[in-house]
Amino acid sequence: MKNRICRVCKSTAVKPFLDLGNQPHGDSFIATKDLNEHEPHYPLRACFCLDCTTAQIDYTVPKEVMFEYYPYVSGTTRMLKEHFEKSTERLIKKLKLKKGDFVVDIGSNDGTWLECYKNTGIRFLGIDGAKNLAKIANAKGLETWPKFFNKKIAQEVIAKKGGANLVTAAGVFFHLEELHSVTEGIAELIGGTGVLCVQAIYLGEMVNIGAFDQIYHEHLTYWTLRSIEHLLGYYGLEVFSVEFFPIHGGTIEYLIAKNGVRKIEPSVAAMRSKEKKLRLGDIKTFEKFGARVWEMKKELIPILRKYKKKEKRIFALGAPIKGSTLLNSFGIGTELVECAVEVNPLKIGKYIPGVRIPIKDERTAGEPDAYLVLPWNFLPELLRKMESYIKGGGAFIVPVPKPMVIDKNNYHKFTKK
């Protein structure tokens, strides 16, 4: 077969550790009228570079297929909004941002993060390749360019608006097909003194909790401090601060500047030694992670079957893209899960790709005997929201980190007062 080439260091020593088979693009929800159309499937295989230690998938679905119409609206989750509000406050203070300074948010989605800069006097600009989302943001008065950021766009921003004091990239750094052009563009945009803030799902935590459903075609690369430092090194950039947040099942924030410009904080060395302990530079760690996924399947399927045997109804709670990975990897279709319920109007009335589970309106679908909780990363928020359902005899089937059932008997164990 064709040699795999590392997305970061171009090495050919790239070895697969988890093959999830051929899957459709997990966010290409299917409209009823398209149910008989051909649905493209692409390999979904996670690999590890023995040279630079970057975890990555080895097949790229064109970004125009994945992102030009993007059904994930960040404004729909309260936790995320709060997270951005806190991030803004923290960054303004830490980086001493002041009136007239300029912030660029890459992959700005519907402008949820940009909105936090309103009333601060700080100038801001969003850039997002999803035209539907850029439109939503612009309608709210949050200037957003409907473009895929790269070196050329960076130069356009500099020409029209000047260099940036801060560039933020939340939940985008693993999406980048033009990884090198984007990083080079950011290096130009922040100039000598600006800062880049990258928030991304943390591979160390993914491995730790078995969150294999974070692997999907949109996520091309999966970062550790060590691997992102390797990438940044090509462009004279270095990480000077690392912080960890529980959102999205484990998100890490890297603050990055030109080499030698900022004092390196102790958090960087601490994270480096933590990664050594977790053996995140060793492919064996990832092979173990891969094997664990199939153990999870062996545990989850019998739980679902048990409900079905008793003629109980199971709905999927939510239809996030990670749910597409989980359902398609484990072959869970309508024979086990009757439908998925959502509040996102961009998904209601459509079908989950591959497994073709219909998506209904959460407010009118009624209540099943159990929900399969696909957005398990929002479990605390969901448990609070559905307290009366569970106490009234309903149940949550949670697939990650370990398949389990939460019902009225053990509900208290999962909620802190």
Ligand SMILES: [Zn+2]
């Ligand atoms: Zn590499």
